[in-house]
Amino acid sequence: MQPVYTKGEVLKNIKVSKGIYKLSIKGDYNANMGQFYMIKAWDEEPILPRPLSVHDVDKDSIHFLYEVKGKGTERLRDLNKGDIIELTGPLGNGFDRLKIKGRVAVVSGGIGIAPMLYAAKTLKDLEVDFYAGFRDEIYVTCDIKQYVKNVYISTDSGTYGHKGYVTDCLSESLRVGGKKYDTVLCCGPEIMMKKVVDICETNEIPVYVSLESSMACGLGACLVCTCTTNKGKKRVCKDGPVFLGEDVVFNA
Amino acid sequence: MLDVDVCGVRLKNPVIAASGTFGFGEEYNQIFDVSRLGGIATKGLTLNVKEGNDGQRIYETRGGILNSVGLQNPGIEKFIGEELPKIRKLNTVIIANLGGETVDEYIKGAERLNDTDVDIIELNISCPNVKSGGMAFGIKSKDAYFVVSRVRKVCKKPLIVKLSPNAEDIVDMAIKCAEAGADGISLVNTFKAMAVDIKKRRPIFDNITAGLSGPCIKPIALRMVYEVAGAVDIPVIGIGGITCAEDAIEFIMAGASCIEVGTANFTKPNICLNIIDGMEDFMNKENIKSIEEIKGIIRRK
Numbered sequence: 163m164q165p166v167y168t169k170g171e172v173l174k175n176i177k178v179s180k181g182i183y184k185l186s187i188k189g190d191y192n193a194n195m196g197q198f199y200m201i202k203a204w205d206e207e208p209i210l211p212r213p214l215s216v217h218d219v220d221k222d223s224i225h226f227l228y229e230v231k232g233k234g235t236e237r238l239r240d241l242n243k244g245d246i247i248e249l250t251g252p253l254g255n256g257f258d259r260l261k262i263k264g265r266v267a268v269v270s271g272g273i274g275i276a277p278m279l280y281a282a283k284t285l286k287d288l289e290v291d292f293y294a295g296f297r298d299e300i301y302v303t304c305d306i307k308q309y310v311k312n313v314y315i316s317t318d319s320g321t322y323g324h325k326g327y328v329t330d331c332l333s334e335s336l337r338v339g340g341k342k343y344d345t346v347l348c349c350g351p352e353i354m355m356k357k358v359v360d361i362c363e364t365n366e367i368p369v370y371v372s373l374e375s376s377m378a379c380g381l382g383a384c385l386v387c388t389c390t391t392n393k394g395k396k397r398v399c400k401d402g403p404v405f406l407g408e409d410v411v412f413n414a
Numbered sequence: 415m416l417d418v419d420v421c422g423v424r425l426k427n428p429v430i431a432a433s434g435t436f437g438f439g440e441e442y443n444q445i446f447d448v449s450r451l452g453g454i455a456t457k458g459l460t461l462n463v464k465e466g467n468d469g470q471r472i473y474e475t476r477g478g479i480l481n482s483v484g485l486q487n488p489g490i491e492k493f494i495g496e497e498l499p500k501i502r503k504l505n506t507v508i509i510a511n512l513g514g515e516t517v518d519e520y521i522k523g524a525e526r527l528n529d530t531d532v533d534i535i536e537l538n539i540s541c542p543n544v545k546s547g548g549m550a551f552g553i554k555s556k557d558a559y560f561v562v563s564r565v566r567k568v569c570k571k572p573l574i575v576k577l578s579p580n581a582e583d584i585v586d587m588a589i590k591c592a593e594a595g596a597d598g599i600s601l602v603n604t605f606k607a608m609a610v611d612i613k614k615r616r617p618i619f620d621n622i623t624a625g626l627s628g629p630c631i632k633p634i635a636l637r638m639v640y641e642v643a644g645a646v647d648i649p650v651i652g653i654g655g656i657t658c659a660e661d662a663i664e665f666i667m668a669g670a671s672c673i674e675v676g677t678a679n680f681t682k683p684n685i686c687l688n689i690i691d692g693m694e695d696f697m698n699k700e701n702i703k704s705i706e707e708i709k710g711i712i713r714r715k
Contacts, residue, residue, distance in 0.1 A: 167445050167683050202681070208474050209628055210680055233474075250445065250683055376472050378479065378680040381444065383437030385457070385486045386472035395465050395486065400441070 163192055165251050165381070172245040173223055175238070179301035181230045182273065183239055184217065187247065191224035195281040196256025196372050196404045200380035201226065203247040204237050212238070213377045213399070215277035215349075216252065218305075227302065229273040253380050254403050257281055257347055257370055262288070264344025267367075268310070269293040269332055269358050271350020275302050277372055281347055282309040291341070295328025295350065329357040336365050343367050352412050359407035369407035373398050416694055418452070418672050418705050420649050421572035421597040423533050425452035425507050428672030428705055429662065429690050432653055433458055433511035433536065433576070434483065435676040438497040439504050446684035452672060453507035456493070458538050460512075461519045461526070463489035469620030473609050478628025478655070479677055480607055482619045485513050485544050490526050498530060511576070513538040517561050524569040535571045537562065537596075540578030540603035542625045552578035552603075555590040566595030574598035574651065579631070579638060580606050588642040588650075599642060600651035600674065602635045628677040629655040636668055643669020643710055657681070659692025669710035 170187035178184050193199075193216040202211035212234040217227040230239050241247065256277070266288050270278045275294055279302055282290055290310040294303050298319040307313055314331045315323030324331050328350075335341040343365075348358045349372040362369035375387035375398040382400025389398050390411040396402065416427035431439070431448075433455035439448050448454065466486025473480045488497070493510075501508055510532040514520035520537065527535055539551040539558055551561045562575055573595070579602035581587040588599050604625025609618040618624075635654020643650045652670030656662050657678045665673045678685045702708055 165444055206629075207476065209477075209479050209677065210472075210474055248682065376470070378472055378481075379435070379437075379441070379683070381437070381441040381683065383441040383457075384435055384481075384680065385437075385466060385483050386481055388466065388471065388486070390468075 163194070163252055165253050167248070167250045169246050170249050172241050172243055172247065174243060175241045178227070179299045182301050183228055183230065185226045185228065185238060185241065186223050187226075187249065188223055190222060191219055193219055193224070193252035194256040194259070195284040196277050197252040197254050198403060199226070199249045199251030199253065200377070201238070201247060201249055203241055203245065208233050210234070210378055211248070211250070211380065213380055215372070215403070216280050217276050218280050218283065227273070227276040227279075250380060254399055255401065257372070257404050259284065261370070262345045262347070264288070265342060266290045267293060267332065267343045267346045269328060269346060269348045269350070271295045271328055271354040272297065274350030274372070277349055278347070279306055282306050285309070291335070291343070293328050293332050295354065296322070327354070327357075329354060329361065332358065333361050336361065345370070348372070348407065355407070356412040359410070359412075362407060370404050371407045371410060372404045373402050373410070375399070415697060415704060416690065420651070420671050421534060421574065423507055423572060425672060427452040427690050427693070428666065429686050429693070430455055430509065430651070430672060430674045431679060431686060432674035432676030433538065435679045438501045439506075440500055442679070442683060443504060446687055449505035450690065451506045451686055453509050453533070454501065454504070455509040455511050455536055455674060456497075456501070457487050458485045458511045458513040458541060459487050459490050459493050459523065460485055460514055461490055461523045463487070463492065467621060470618055473618050473624065475609060475626070475630070477630030478626055479680070480609055480619070480624040480626050481604070482621050482624040484621070485541055490523055494526070494530055498532070502531060507533045509534045509536050509574070511536045511538050513541055513544070515544070517564055520561055520565050521568055524565045528568070528570045532571060534574055535569060536574045536576050536600055537565060538576050538603070540576050542578065542580065542604055542606040542623065549578050549580060549606075552581055552587070554582055555586045558587055559590040559594045562591050562594035562596055572597045574600050576603055577601040578603045579634065584638050585641050585645045588646050592646045592648050596648060598649040598651060599646060600653055601642060602631070602638055602654045605631055627655065629657050631655045632661060636664055639665055639670050640668040640712070644713060656689070657685070659689050659696055662689050662693055663696055663708070666705060667708055667710070667712050669713065671705075671709060
């Protein structure tokens with residue numbers, strides 16, 4: 163799919179949890195799971211657009227789930243119905259449908275759940291178990307239920323589901339639950355993704371991770387979003403954001 | 415109306431995508447018709463492949479960005495073999511930005527580019543993000559004179575030298591580069607700058623310093639272009655925080671023959687087209703027939 167630079171009208175911008183918002187833009191958009199858009203909803207400051215992964219695509223709208231973290235996402239939070247934003251996309255290499263087969267585990271940590279609703283939707287014909295970890299409040303998991311077989315939830319606080327890390331749930335399923343997966347998809351904090359990659363390595367399961375990075379062009383031209391892999395430095399925006407887990411050298 | 419002559423090369427308009435912000439053009443060609451640009455300055459090239467810097471590479475500040483890419487590039491051979499054929503098809507002037515760590519590397523790089531269909535070489539003696547070379551030649555005029563004169567001896571292409579605003583004396587630097595045989599001067603590269611992560615209590619960048627660009631540097635860049643254009647007889651290319659047609663016209667009126675757009679490409683991927691169209695509008699409204707007519711006009715009055 164050729165990326166385009168376009169303007170879009172805000173349909174909705176709703177709070178789904180503490181600091182977590184869902185932005186819906188009107189229009190006929192097309193994207194693969196795991197791809198992203200560069201989004202700008204302001205004139206001069208901040209200088210750079212923000213990369214947001216595709217949360218969901220409907221016939222007449224596209225949705226982005228984001229966590230308010232700084233100046234850019236604060237500006238996004240303040241958007242109202244009818245406001246016009248700028249979008250460039252779809253960008254990057256998302257999860258490759260052709261490489262995903264059999265029984266699938268999707269593992270997310272916090273806002274890492276953003277690309278995974280659309281991934282679960284795309285993979286609804288496969289047998290998918292969804293593992294979602296949160297700090298305290300949970301979100302989006304009820305939207306995901308319809309597309310997957312099981313949903314396992316963990317919270318750091320113990321408010322909901324397993325008290326502890328989502329990676330514990332995954333290893334428990336594999337070790338004690340007798341679960342077997344052919345592919346794992348993962349998005350979340352680096353330390354969590356590293357753990358998931360380790361678990362998958364032990365269990366010999368191919369794992370695809372979606373990385374996050376500050377970006378400037380989003381197109382693969384400026385080289386500010388590189389990550390370190392076993393095959394040298396790669397552009398998160400163009401070579402990724404999805405990489406084979408075993409290739410990524412995590413900083414965490 | 416917008417076409418300009420720069421070092422004997424005809425540009426269809428004075429707007430060039432600046433080195434480091436535009437890759438090899440291909441990426442942006444997905445978004446807009448890159449052939450509309452006056453030219454493209456390639457990502458900085460070095461004789462050998464460079465992996466670039468570790469750690470965070472980008473940071474936003476008010477009115478600008480700091481970058482610490484560190485000249486990551488595939489090396490000149492791979493550029494010639496893989497990128498140049500593609501970029502040539504984009505039907506615009508190709509300016510190969512050439513970096514190096516040693517004088518010898520610059521010479522070999524320029525030699526290697528002689529027999530290619532690159533239109534112009536932009537000698538990068540101003541990258542603040544690499545430890546050796548780069549800006550090391552862009553601080554003292556005599557060091558710049560040395561590397562430029564050596565490259566001049568072997569270089570068969572029009573040779574532009576891209577200056578650093580961190581030079582001890584930017585005007586003297588430009589004069590010495592002209593004396594060393596440069597066909598043109600482009601300025602400015604990024605300002606050496608820094609930022610601190612106050613929670614982690616350490617610099618944002620592994621290299622501590624990084625290069626500042628964006629609208630915040632424009633008035634300083636403009637002043638430097640004005641001073642340099644008044645001191646040398648060779649064409650000057652204005653760079654620094656240009657975001658709109660009005661900014662571009664300011665640089666032309668201050669003495670630039672054409673301009674480069676860098677950071678602004680990130681704010682809006684096809685912003686160069688807005689700048690080109692806006693310049694044309696302005697010239698129509700002001701009844702200006704050519705860029706030449708207003709080039710350096712503030713000095714003539």
